[in-house]
Amino acid sequence: MPEPVIGEEIRKMESEYEPLLPVEKKLIWYTFATGVGLCVLLVLLSHLFK
């Protein structure tokens, strides 16, 4: 496989910026909120059953 030229890739990305789609924002915040919520719940559960 040819070694990718990262410099060219970065230049291409800078010229063709892809804005965050609403679905991406949802993915980000729903995932994060689920993670924090689960963390609190599992910590409570694990301390409860220690």
Place this chain on the structure above:
Amino acid sequence: MATPVEPPVPQRRPPPTVVHLSEDWLSVWIGMLVFVLSLGLLAGLDTLGWAVTTSVWTSPAKALAPASKNYAHLPGLVSLLLTYLAMLVVLMAGAKAIGASVKRFAQGFTVIFAVSYACWFLGSWAYIAATPDKRAALHLPWSLNLTNESGFIIALVVGLVIGNFMPGLAAWLKEAVRPELYIKTAIVVLGGFLGIMVLDQRRLASAMIFQGLCAIVCAYLIFWPIVYFVARRYFGFSREWAAPLASGISICGVSAAIATGAAIRARPVVPVMVSSLVVIFAVVELLILPFGAQHFLSGSPMVAGAWMGLAVKTDGAAVASGAIAESLIRAKAAANGINFQPGWILGAATTVKVFIDIMIGVWAFVLAWVWTTKIEQRADQKVSAKQIWQRFPKFVLGYVVTFLGVMVLGTLVPSLLPKVKTAMGQANIFRAIFFVLTFFTIGVLSNFRKLWQEGIAKLAAVYVLCLFGYIIWVGLLISWLFFSGMLPPTVKG
């Protein structure tokens, strides 16, 4: 003029496609071979007793010995030679199965084994390895107190020197520089060893497994979205780059970057580029974090182990960091008169890492679904069960089989437990050798000159910012939340 009729061209059959075994599956087979051979003891066959052990030494002539008393007549060097030859034969067969050049593999492996074992041997020198409780017996006025696992650090440093200053030698060794194969094989063997620990300390081990699973679920969901957001919003990376980058930085390095790249159908160059960066930073973490853990977390050893599994990327570097953290923390505890049982800190790191690897498949599936149905809206392209299976890390199966195998044997036939313990002790010799091979080859593979490549700075900036500004600290917090108050058992006597 009539066109001359050309004779029909006989249709050539396409050459038969040779399907090679993957490195992942190979690690399962080699690990299982070691495991099964070690269990020969249950049938009265001491099949691995000739394998070499290296004790903490003051006189080099007395350092090497066979593992079993049945082979006590063998000189240490003969035992070492037998161990090398056995590994060479098995790995050469493995090299053939994965389609590597057997000759070049054998040449490279010979050098790698020799250098790695020399590092392990040096790391077992009493002045480096002896812990304070052993100094009197060895008649030593002082020692560095690093345990014999300092051999791992020496192997890593020697590997780094070769990888960065001797590119010719590094290229010559390339065919046998396979840290992922070595560490995955070691993890399969480690499953049996951890099974023994669970049988000895059921309550603590079950808690460790449960907390490890909880920690991973949280870490996945908390790490990934923030890294993805930072890469997209503040560094302007495209979706194709941001998703593998987020997985590489936040989850499990190389495997996660590749699985995510496949899930979102990124060009193959993207995960390859991300992976090369992951390997470099994993080595940086490996060199720093275990020492930080020893300094700040020696009172919470299991937190330290879980932290290594959560924060250090790539299987090899994470489990390696767990091994170093364990040796450093046990040494510090021994200086204070506490002898923690070996294996628990490493066990926490490995448990967390194994769960991470299992979760990669699940997360790749979620991303593939989101990308195909929501972002690129190709509802017709469904992720098949076959694809999920292809993305599943197979060495995890080997780990589960050896772990459960020992658990079942020890539970159903408790009278066999002493023999199973001895068998796992012998298998563990090969686990340690595969570990030291991993450390050395990680070093050889880490080419820091890649950091000077044009354009890499932006990629590295996301990595540094997210890893050192977020992942490490949130990983520490999560490890603390789930593992604080949990201590490894102590060795009596």
